[in-house]
Amino acid sequence: MKRSKIRTLLFAGVAVLALSGGFAGWNYFTPPSHAAEGHGDSHGHEEGEEKHDEGKEEQHGHGHEDEHGHGGGEAEGEHAEGIIALNAEQIAAAGIKVAAVGPGKLAREVSVPGKIVAAADRMAQIVPKVGGTVTEAKKNLGDTVEKGEVLALIESREMAEAVADYLAAKRAEELARTTFNREKGLWDKKITAEQDYLTAKNGHQEAKIKLDLAKQKLQALGQDGEVSSNGNSRFHELRTPLPGRIIARELTLGEYVDTTHSAFTVADLSVVWVETAIAPGDLPFVKEGQMANVTGSGGKTEGKLIFVSPAIDPETRAAKAIIELENTDGKWRPGEFATAAIATSAQDTDLIVPKDALQTIDGKTVLFVRNDKGFEKRDVMTGREDSRHIEIISGVTFGEPVAVSSTFTLKAELGKSEAEHEH
Template sequence: MSEKQQFDSALLTPKHWIAVAVILACGMVGGALILRAPQTATQTAAAVHAEDDDDDHDEEGVVELTEAQAKMIGIALAEAGPAVIRKDTLLPGEIRFDEDRTAHVVPRAAGVVESVHAQLGEQVKKDQLLAVIQSAAVADQRSELQTARQRLALAQTIYQREKQLWEEKISAEQDYLQARQALQEAEIAVRNASQRLSAIGVSVAATGGAAGVSRYELRAPFEGVVVEKHLTVGELVNESTASFTISDMRYVWAEMNVSAPQLPLVQVGAPVRVRATAFDASAEGKVAYVGALIGELTRTAAARVALANPQDLWRPGLFVNVEVMTEESQVPIAVKSKAIQWLDAQESVVFVLDDHGYKAQPVQMGRSDAEYTEILAGLSAGQTYVTEGAFMLKAELGKSSVDHGH
């Protein structure tokens, strides 16, 4: 047998076929593993990405904060519930002195200022000394009173003597009657001189010798604050000199102008809320006065609100907004108006507290005023929402959206 025939016979032995089969099987298994590995990695990456998408979806519109972070940005909570919605007419106004509690203190006789005892801005009591003035007119009035008193004393002496003589039948009755008439005229002269001094606010009693005859005092008519002062020592004053202006600042007026179409809505006694434009402050009051005439130039009527001012917040000259309440409505579900936030200037939301954090809850709004906003859909009565710090949550939510977008 040739060598080729011997080699072919050797290939046909069972052992060789078994070896070939094992080699082929191993190759097929290895190829399958190689082909499957990239597919498994792809599937794993897809699964991870899907899980991340699910996590992002779960946290969408939610701001997670720790208790310390919430306290830092001033988060405050409240429960949605019934409230009264007011319909108001808004009028611009200005704080003024209460003219019923403001006095312009002027000298009642011409003279020269001797001393000044009250300063601008000082709180004074009723009858407190403001200034002392030397006046020749006052000296003349006191001299007239003194002369009248001396004549009265003489008339009383003559009357008593004539009365005694007439009763003793020594003198005629006519002398007695003349003495009585002279006494009555002297009494009238003293009374008139005293009244003239009292009318100009001068005491009938002179003090301090000759200098005291011409001196009189300016005193505070009631308790208040010296808001204007126009006196200096040595200044010549007369009856038209505005020396002091004193106002009781515990009460002020908020004055506003009401246009003709608004007059039916602004009535005396209507409740109002006055808000400062320069700082966060408000006060309740009522319309105290509405003018009967409409101004020729402004075409408006003057109106005012009397306000208590215990803390001196309302200073004359301060600009305010006056909200005159014209209608009240009770609504079943409302939130604080400052709790409403707008996302993308289209969707109104309220941040509510849930298990994951502070969630931006879309809401449908109804009637509103400066204090409360009615919620028609999106919140239920008793649901906890954010009243303070909602804007910060909105900013944090916008920041999170930008981060996820990158």
């Protein structure tokens, strides 16, 4: 009984072993199609990933190259930005002047408003010396005249009487001189009496005195030339005592004029004055002989302070001052307003440039530095200033050449080139 159970258990174990061995053998000898396919899929995925990675690397490489290429373009653009390409001929044609940045003096200035007026010592109010009727006006408003030139003719009874008195005195002197010469000859020969000689001598002297008085009267009436009895003696010639331009005319043809009103005003405007007033607080610093920078509609120019009043005007509470300006080109006109900056002292400064050299671009102060291509825009920092110059703190160095005139032209050219670059 026990043996049959043992035998049954042995057969069952052998069967189990046979079944498990057959399954393993089948699994071992079956073609590995699914395993190969699985491995192929895995390899294909890896190749795809590699290709994808290569594509990413290639794309990244191209992107990096494009980025650098674009970045290089920006670098090149940045290098070109702010450059105005101009050759020497174009610079000269534009009137651009170049000067080196260097040391200079900045003035301490007293700035005051003023008014342009004709220089008092170069202006004449021409008033007739006799009353009469205007028969001819030879000059008009605005005409340029020379010293001694006739402006108008005035027919005057007073002049006619003065000429008649002169001519009568002249004839009387001639007659008295003839009588004196005859009596003197007779007296020398002891032919005539001494009393007759002395009477003739006294008569001649009196005639000379009357002639001199008549001549002086004519001169006082403006008659300096030869006087004749041809009928023109009744005319008074109104002449200008200085060269210049007629800036006022107060007579008309046929009008009666007298000796109390001006007929013409002539001014030499090659030199003009700026009348201004100095506040009491500034008077200790302002002296005659100092230079002043004057700005107005006539532009900018330099003048000289020729007068400072020693008294304070009770109405303005300031001292009158006069600045003299050269005006040969006639750009300063009497009556216009101006501003004067009187330089009272000066201070040494390391780097200065004229104010005309500076421009403002995008809210920044710039200079245009000369280089081999033309000019380069350079941002600068400024410091102290006066009416003509300004201190440069940073942005340029000693000796660098910069444009000091017509810089607005460079600003316009820069704006044009930047606009074209954006398009």
